[in-house]
Amino acid sequence: MVRVTWKLASAPQTVCNYLKWQWKKMKLSYQTFFYNHFMDHGYFADICMEPMFWFVDNFTKFLGPFFVFAVCALTVSVIGIAYWIGLPYWWGRNPALTVVLFLVGHWLLANICFHYYMAASVSPGYPPQGALIPEAASICKKCIAPKPPRTHHCSVCNRCIIKMDHHCPWLNNCIGHYNHRYFFLYMVYMVVGVFFLIVFGVELAYYEVWLDPSDANSDDDDYLEGHPVRFNHSVIVPVPEYLTGNHSSSEPASPSQKRTARQSCIIYMAFINVGVFVALGSLAMWHARLIGAGETSIEAHINKAETKRLAAQNKVYANPYDLGRRKNWRLFLGLVGGRTWRHVLLPSSHGPPGSGLTWPSVHSDAEGDADESKD
Template sequence: MARIYWRFYRLPKLLYNYIKCFFHRLKYTVRSLTHNHFMDNSYAADVCMEPLFWFVDNSTYAIGPFFVIAVVVLTASVVFIAYWLGLPYWWHRNSLVCVFLVIFGNWLLLNVSFHYYMAVTTHPGYPPQGELITEAVSICKKCISPKPPRTHHCSVCNRCILKMDHHCPWLNNCVGYRNHRYFYLYMAYMIAGVSFIIIFGAELAYQEIWLTPELPDPVLEGHPVKLNKTGAIIMMTEAYYQSGVTAEPEVEHEVSPMEMWRRRAIIYMALINTGVLFALGGLLAWHSRLASKGETSIEANINKAETTRLAERGRIYINPYNFGSRKNWRLFLGLVKGRTWWRHVLLPSAHDPIGDGLTWHTVNDDVFPDEWP
């Protein structure tokens, strides 16, 4: 006769195993629906940081015009103070030197204004839309459109940029194929301008700030007193002064409101020019190094990664757009086809860059830069 054994103590374990198996199946089902062979930690971090990137990109696009206004206002204020304080000072000191400084300073100001205006208003260069681009080397994942060589997508402008370097909020514009030279020369002339003001304004600042007496101390009312050797207080009467024991009181210098404004203006000039000299000077040095190597800021990171990757395999990476420092500068400044340094760099020039931004010659092409289209 068969016997039936009720083992209720096994029911919790069986229920636990069933629930555990159910959640394992559910987890693998969800992962199978979202599986990506290219998923890694960096990709997951980019996805998590996407809301922050969206906020930064849109805020940069929105406040860009205010940055441009700030640059114009600060530059105009520095020029106004230079004329207000520097021009009379140098005119009374040496009229011939003053004339030279005015001519030289206005030459710098003309170049600063021209190159900043061109960098802001000139579009950086965009790939043609709705046309077949035979030069394309890849497809932009954001635009879903062909990308020519050296082209990258700008998340702020939300479109691809030819030979993109970076998006500059102070220009409210991307720096790329068509306006990279304007951006660089603006920085170069701005550094020359602030250095010019610092050098020829240092003596004026020294005389106004350090050699001018400070504000007078408040005048005490009442009869003056003194302490004798015993510590007793003695009233200093008119007879005491007539005895010749004390010296004549010093004549106090009263600082006028105009002198106070002059001091404040000089301090303002010192802070603005020093800050621009160090901040913009570092950026100018970085872009000078990039121009010497024939690359942009984005390409510098790509070339560095490629150099490391190939070095691990015992190979050497060669930048295909590096023709040597001299030729790189000529191409960057557009000094080909008879263009000269004196006419097209030292003076404002709106000449177009080399080529069309879609095709690029490399070190493998046996063509001299002067022969390039």
């Protein structure tokens, strides 16, 4: 008996097998065409993303001076408003307190300017070219040169950086071994500085922005009707002239315009100071945690990946450069060789201990050229 098979019924399966075979051939051709010993999916993805990386690196390098100018302009504007509005206000309130605020504010300002300038101008540190490196961790694929431990290549600067943390566009400079302390102390003093302005500017902002100046002569219990005074814990304090509208100027439109400009400046300062306090405060706390753990931003990601990798093998990873929180901070701040906290509270140009080519670790008995006995 002859069995009749209709080819139409097996057509879908035939088409499916044909497509699978064509896909296998295309995949094999692709792998044959591109394959070499170093090729993998990650490398191929990096090649495809290289134009984007090039654009970001050159874009960051090009805009670096503009970012520096923006930081300087914002800082100068905030300081100018503090002189214009804040200083006369507190001088009218309490001259003795104003002198204290003046000294504290300028101590903070001196530290901010000094550490920002040093962080932006001091070289982060580069491996010596053509010289013998005491210890090489690997070979840089872009520089084609040995890399000391904790050294990484910056694609923006196109150089290897000793103990690289990151490239900061706001400084137009890399953060490395020789300027990491300046960068961190700049953030700390900037956060303290804006907090200082916020604390001693809240009362002024309340009377300038949130409180209507016309309320000074209203039925509010805090004011005497018809008189430019207010009660403050049984002490009569004169209300500033700009709140009562009693100006000596003969121009009728000037007071209103002046109040509007003052309110705009105070609102501007409030946004800038609060934004810097939150953003830079969070970044400073993050870096403080890294410094206490003896690692940089790059090393934090490397150590996290190593911890996860070894945990899968039932092993525990320990950061070899974590010498303990207290010792990590002392080496980072350079409090060695007789230096004290005076070198942190006041501007100091002392460099970090060691050359950055060798590092003390938990596996070494000696600290090499980062020994605390050296400056």
